[in-house]
Amino acid sequence: MVAGAQFQLAADKSSCAHLRAYVIGDYGSGDKWQAKVAAAMTLLSRREPPDLVLGTGDCIYLAGDESLTGTPSADILSERFDPYYQALSAEFFQCLGNHDLIDVFGGDPAAMIAHTYQSRIWRMPSASYGIRGLPPWVAVHVLNSNVFGFDGDFAEGELFSEPAMEHELDAATEYFSGFQGLKILVGHHPVFTSGKRTYRYQGDGEIRCMRRLREMIDGIGVHFYLSGHEHHQSHATGPTCEHIVQGCGGAGVKQNPRHARRINGTRLSDKIFRFQQVMSGFAVLDMDQHFNVRVRFIGIPAHAPADQFRVIYEYYWSGLDEIGDRSLRPCRQPNDNPRRRHSG
Numbered sequence: 001m002v003a004g005a006q007f008q009l010a011a012d013k014s015s016c017a018h019l020r021a022y023v024i025g026d027y028g029s030g031d032k033w034q035a036k037v038a039a040a041m042t043l044l045s046r047r048e049p050p051d052l053v054l055g056t057g058d059c060i061y062l063a064g065d066e067s068l069t070g071t072p073s074a075d076i077l078s079e080r081f082d083p084y085y086q087a088l089s090a091e092f093f094q095c096l097g098n099h100d101l102i103d104v105f106g107g108d109p110a111a112m113i114a115h116t117y118q119s120r121i122w123r124m125p126s127a128s129y130g131i132r133g134l135p136p137w138v139a140v141h142v143l144n145s146n147v148f149g150f151d152g153d154f155a156e157g158e159l160f161s162e163p164a165m166e167h168e169l170d171a172a173t174e175y176f177s178g179f180q181g182l183k184i185l186v187g188h189h190p191v192f193t194s195g196k197r198t199y200r201y202q203g204d205g206e207i208r209c210m211r212r213l214r215e216m217i218d219g220i221g222v223h224f225y226l227s228g229h230e231h232h233q234s235h236a237t238g239p240t241c242e243h244i245v246q247g248c249g250g251a252g253v254k255q256n257p258r259h260a261r262r263i264n265g266t267r268l269s270d271k272i273f274r275f276q277q278v279m280s281g282f283a284v285l286d287m288d289q290h291f292n293v294r295v296r297f298i299g300i301p302a303h304a305p306a307d308q309f310r311v312i313y314e315y316y317w318s319g320l321d322e323i324g325d326r327s328l329r330p331c332r333q334p335n336d337n338p339r340r341r342h343s344g
Contacts (some may be wrong), residue, residue, distance in 0.1 A: 011091060012133045013051055019138065020048065022090070023283040025056030025188070025228025026097070028250025029063040029082040030203060037250045037280050038084035039306035040298065050133075051091045054140070056228030057097025057188030059112075060104055066085065070286055074115035076104065084310050094130055095142045097188045097228060098156050102146075105157065122317075128168055130175045137181040137289045143168045143213075145227070150211040155189045156328055169216050176220050178323040182242075182291055182320065184224045191217065192243050193277035194262035195230035205236075205273060210332070217241050218330040222292075223259045224285075224325045233283065233297045234276035240324040243271075244295060250279045270329045275313045288306035 085318035127144040131288030147164035154160040236243040266273040279299035299312035
């Protein structure tokens with residue numbers, strides 16, 4: 001595997017036969033909800049310590065009517081991110097969300113990248129990157145989904161760029177090219193959603209602006225796509241890939257009655273919506289060298305203290321062949337070819 005930005009500071013896990021990753025996104029604005037999820041993660045880590053944490057974006061929000069003046073700096077991360085998660089003693093590998101990138105840092109990720117070299121736990125060496133130091137049976141790539149768009153729909157209109165999107169697709173394709181193990185991709189914007197955006201795009205639960213990413217996932221056989229953006233916890237299955245959304249890390253999790261939500265268990269021709277719930281929390285992803293994978297969604301009831309966290313959903317795969325559902329129709333345009341390998 002080769003990638004344009006490889007992270008060098010990560011702890012070496014290359015000899016591990018088992019890995020445990022916590023997955024969290026949409027962390028909040030430094031309030032009690034963010035603190036409660038962070039406390040629950042710390043409590044669970046005492047008996048089930050994570051080897052790493054995979055962040056699905058929006059690591060920090062502005063609070064209320066707050067606005068930033070002057071040049072955004074990593075100081076806000078030192079104040080509103082690091083103190084909540086230091087006790088986990090695990091590295092957080094972050095991706096760019098729309099709120100942190102646009103609202104907090106004005107579209108420039110430089111301060112977030114710089115914080116990588118100032119923090120004990122924060123890791124974002126580039127807008128997109130592959131994680132090094134992992135065992136040879138698993139590969140994890142983090143991409144910038146903010147630049148994606150398709151057929152007039154955009155993840156974030158002010159950041160959409162056809163060349164940037166092509167770069168992200170090529171970098172991920174190259175990173176996974178020829179790799180025969182477990183392939184995990186991390187981004188902020190989901191491909192499938194059972195949440196408030198369910199019926200916005202042709203009524204079938206696909207976020208249309210991410211169609212190009214969906215085509216790449218189907219084409220190169222990504223096994224897990226981890227995302228946030230929707231403030232819920234959900235699991236959907238595509239033809240080759242399991243889509244995990246974790247966006248309940250502390251941001252607002254109030255049900256929105258104006259938007260219909262997909263019922264758990266809904267099966268369409270190209271996806272299965274297995275589970276969705278709006279509850280603060282995070283996920284635990286356990287995997288081993290034999291490609292046994294277990295995902296658990298950890299939830300904290302709204303009015304309960306942090307130590308009342310519980311498993312609200314669990315799913316298990318015993319081997320790569322069980323991941324995805326080959327009876328589903330993969331996404332293809334009439335003249336599409338699989339993603340080409342990046343030649344450098």
